[in-house]
Amino acid sequence: MHLHHDTEPHGHHGAASGGGHPPVRPDGTRRALRVGLGGPVGSGKTATVAALCGALRDELSLAVVTNDIYTREDAEFLLREGVLAPERISAVETGACPHTAIRDDISANLEAVEDLEDANGPLDLVLVESGGDNLTATFSRGLVDAQIFVIDVAGGDDVPRKGGPGITTADLLVVNKTDLAPYVGADLARMAADARLRRGGLPVVLQSLRAPDGVREVAAWVGARRAAWVAHP
Amino acid sequence: MAATTSAYDPGPPPGPVPAAPRAALLVLADGRFPAGGHAHSGGVEEAVAARRVVDGATLEAFCRGRLHTAGLVAAALAAAAALGTDPVALDRAADARTPSPALRATARRLGRQLLRTARATWPHPELDALASAFPRGAHQPVVLGAVVRAAGLDGADAAHCAAYESVSGPASAAVRLLGLDPCDATRVLAAVAPAVDRTGAEAVRAALRVPESGTGALPAASAPLLEIGAEAHAGWPVRLFAS
Ligand SMILES: Nc1nc2c(ncn2[C@@H]2O[C@H](COP(=O)(O)OP(=O)(O)OP(=O)(O)O)[C@@H](O)[C@H]2O)c(=O)[nH]1
Ligand SMILES: [Mg+2]
Secondary structure (H helix, E strand, O other): OEOOOOOOOOOOOOOOOOOOOOOEOOOOOEOOEEEEEEOEOOOOHHHHHHHHHHHHOOOOOEEEEEEEOOOOHHHHHHHHHOOOOHHHEEEEEOOOOHHHHHHHOOHHHHHHHHHHHHHHOOOOEEEEEEOOEOOOOOOOOOOOOEEEEEEEHHHOOOHHHHOOHHHHHOOEEEEEOHHHHHHHOOOHHHHHHHHHHHHOOOOEEEOOOOOOOOOHHHHHHHHHHHHHHHHOO | OOOOOOOOOOOOOOOOOOOOOOHHHHHHHOOOOOOOHHHOOOOHHHHHHOOOOOOHHHHHHHHHHHHHHHHHHHHHHHHHHHOOOOHHHHHHHHHHOOOOHHHHHHHHHHHHHHHHHHHHHOOOHHHHHHHHHOOOOOOHHHHHHHHHHHOOOOHHHHHHHHHHHHHHHHHHHHHHHHOOOHHHHHHHHHHHHHHHHHHHHHHHHHHHHHHHHOHHHOOOOOOHHHHHHHHHHHOOOOOOOOO
16 A cells, blocks of 8 residues: 655655765766665564565665664574575674664764675665664665654554654655554544544555565555655766 | 842953864763763672672772773773884784683673764774774774874873773773662762773873783783673573673
């Protein structure tokens, strides 16, 4: 259920620098688009990353950076799933504070992105997952060019109403695990309406990764962002 | 009653304002300076697990031990770099003074992160040259000294900054690891502050001997438990801090 087909760039575009790669490579092409995925613990960020890799890896050169709270779980899950070659996955250690590593001090993440490019050649897309944190954890624009906030229906259907910077300002809000709605008594229509209210015109996708090709709409959104990114060097 | 104007009169300017920069040092030494330090505990995570650090008093003992060993060496390296010693020679001296491979890797990673942030903060050709000479990162104190130069600060500033960092990192990590009262951790830092000053001064004296005597004049104090602990910590499957 894709509520808005709005793939126009939002926020500060091309602002990602922060001592990182300049937006344009020496050969004049644009560097990889960097997309952050944040959201509460267990909402389905890693599952979404894995599904996106599966959907996009044939057309795009991809890499993933994970930011775990205190383990390398996310990176290890992706390795086990075999969604990407191991040299395309890098785990950043965050000193128990993913929100610091993705927002306040992005130096380790920028380095991880740089090392992935060095190891794999020019990349088209880098997905940066933040370990499950709180509803206020958002990515620095110095690190990512666009961010996706992932919540799930099991976390309570009042989460969109409560808002917070992730819910209200992320370039895409994903409400995941819609398959669980009947079991947890979540009202999907209400979640969608509240999210729309909170987010002005910003897009919202409701998805279940248990459904075949459940990540389709998010993959299409990422693909459109990538096309828009390449089109304006 | 008629309104009176303020009696405050700043008077004529007091002559030339001293040129010594100071605020740049505050920017650099601020724990929020975004150069990756927040993910490192300076060995305190391992010490907490081994129950050597359990409260404010044991944290203070840990900090003093780290200051007088790793802190002194870092401060002297930073001061020497700030005074213009060849960073390649200093980086080799730092390697020789860091037995643990895990700590050497950490020092280079933090050096690389610091250099990235510093080049965006205080752009300087010497920093660009350092980045090309060490694409994978030089030891953090060596980079710190170069950054201090780029920021217009001096050798004493570099030494004090390195000495202070050697205790401030563990203190803030202990707050997260032990649930220590943040005021207790800050009190520890205040209690060791005079020792930080003395260490900084000792480091500068050593660095001043380098032009004549070479990097062998730099202190080589080491803390075996920090080195061993760092090796053990690097192998933990689950940890909060990267080092
Ligand atoms: N039923 C159902 N389960 C899902 C869905 N998406 C993910 N899950 C499951 O939810 C659990 C958590 O998913 P993850 O992808 O690890 O969540 P995360 O957001 O990465 O978690 P942290 O990184 O720990 O914050 C896993 O057991 C997934 O298999 C979904 O659409 N439906
Ligand atoms: Mg995850």
